[in-house]
Amino acid sequence: MQNYAIHCLLWMTRLGEEGKLSIDPTFPKVFYLDTEASSYFTLGRDVEGNPFIGVPQKLCPFFTQIDWLGVTIYPDAGYVFLEARDVQTHVLHMALGIKVRRKRLSALHVEGREDISKQRCNIRVFQQDPNSPDDFLCADQNEISNLSMRVIKSIDDMGSEMEMQDARDMLDQLGIDSSFTPIKVTT
Amino acid sequence: MAKAIIVSPDGIQHSQEIPTPFPFDFERDVLGEGPFNQRIAGALIELAMRDTFPEPKSNPLFTWGTLSPGFVMTAASSYFILNEKMQANAAVGEINQVSDAAIKERIDRRGVLTPNEIAEGRHKVKRSTPGMAR
Numbered sequence: 001m002q003n004y005a006i007h008c009l010l011w012m013t014r015l016g017e018e019g020k021l022s023i024d025p026t027f028p029k030v031f032y033l034d035t036e037a038s039s040y041f042t043l044g045r046d047v048e049g050n051p052f053i054g055v056p057q058k059l060c061p062f063f064t065q066i067d068w069l070g071v072t073i074y075p076d077a078g079y080v081f082l083e084a085r086d087v088q089t090h091v092l093h094m095a096l097g098i099k100v101r102r103k104r105l106s107a108l109h110v111e112g113r114e115d116i117s118k119q120r121c122n123i124r125v126f127q128q129d130p131n132s133p134d135d136f137l138c139a140d141q142n143e144i145s146n147l148s149m150r151v152i153k154s155i156d157d158m159g160s161e162m163e164m165q166d167a168r169d170m171l172d173q174l175g176i177d178s179s180f181t182p183i184k185v186t187t
Numbered sequence: 188m189a190k191a192i193i194v195s196p197d198g199i200q201h202s203q204e205i206p207t208p209f210p211f212d213f214e215r216d217v218l219g220e221g222p223f224n225q226r227i228a229g230a231l232i233e234l235a236m237r238d239t240f241p242e243p244k245s246n247p248l249f250t251w252g253t254l255s256p257g258f259v260m261t262a263a264s265s266y267f268i269l270n271e272k273m274q275a276n277a278a279v280g281e282i283n284q285v286s287d288a289a290i291k292e293r294i295d296r297r298g299v300l301t302p303n304e305i306a307e308g309r310h311k312v313k314r315s316t317p318g319m320a321r
């Protein structure tokens with residue numbers, strides 16, 4: 001449904017206005033949430049030890065209707081990316097980075113002790129009273145299941161050189177920098 | 188059986204079972220903030236939205252090329268008003284989705300908000316009772 005698109009656009013625009021969202025200049029389809037916006041989410045393991053990303057109910061229904069196809073961990077930058085990709089071609093549409101303290105990345109994957117190629121990440125919805133943040137309820141069931149997981153060493157691993165160049169060309173045409181600020185054109 | 192673990196990615200963490208996510212409320216934090224930055228919205232449309240949310244082949248609610256700020260705020264506001272009504276009598280666990288057609292019908296009937304109306308806050312949803320569940 002297209003009203004999901006409107007809500008996603010409005011949400012991300014507000015984050016951009018408040019400086020809580022930035023663009024990766026190398027691959028401008030990759031977006032970074034700042035500390036505060038990342039803290040809207042949760043990470044965890046269910047009782048069977050399967051990793052999940054918790055999404056606040058107030059971001060639903062649009063957030064869980066996006067074609068999230070994978071979860072990428074970028075330990076050096078301290079980010080976990082949810083990747084929206086074309087279902088058939090797997091071309092990246094958008095990667096949304098959640099800032100995670102390095103020690104807490106183990107909630108999703110323990111380096112050296114788990115084979116990430118065999119791990120699958122799920123998405124669950126949680127409810128929280130905005131006026132009483134400790135009132136917290138997390139769903140028992142997954143809203144999205146079996147997202148593939150991987151670890152990357154560089155943003156270059158997020159897509160092909162052609163995809164990245166196309167996105168950089170688009171950013172140049174838009175005349176903005178990684179914080180959505182217009183770039184001054186010098187003659 | 189093992190206990191579930193839930194952590195806050197980068198914020199306060201009181202225990203491994205109950206984190207404290209930063210409180211977020213779409214109506215208050217997003218819809219309630221009035222007109223939005225068109226330059227940022229335009230950039231997001233070109234960089235991510237067109238691909239992430241491709242236009243349907245028939246009967247679209249809008250097209251990315253002609254999307255106006257007034258329409259965005261009207262559609263978002265309509266969603267919340269319709270959603271409040273639809274969930275009012277929903278059985279526990281049964282959530283009715285607001286369709287594009289319902290939003291379109293409301294917009295056709297009531298029109299698109301003007302920039303002045305948005306600045307005056309006419310897009311804001313008036314709530315009768317506060318609560319955590321919609």
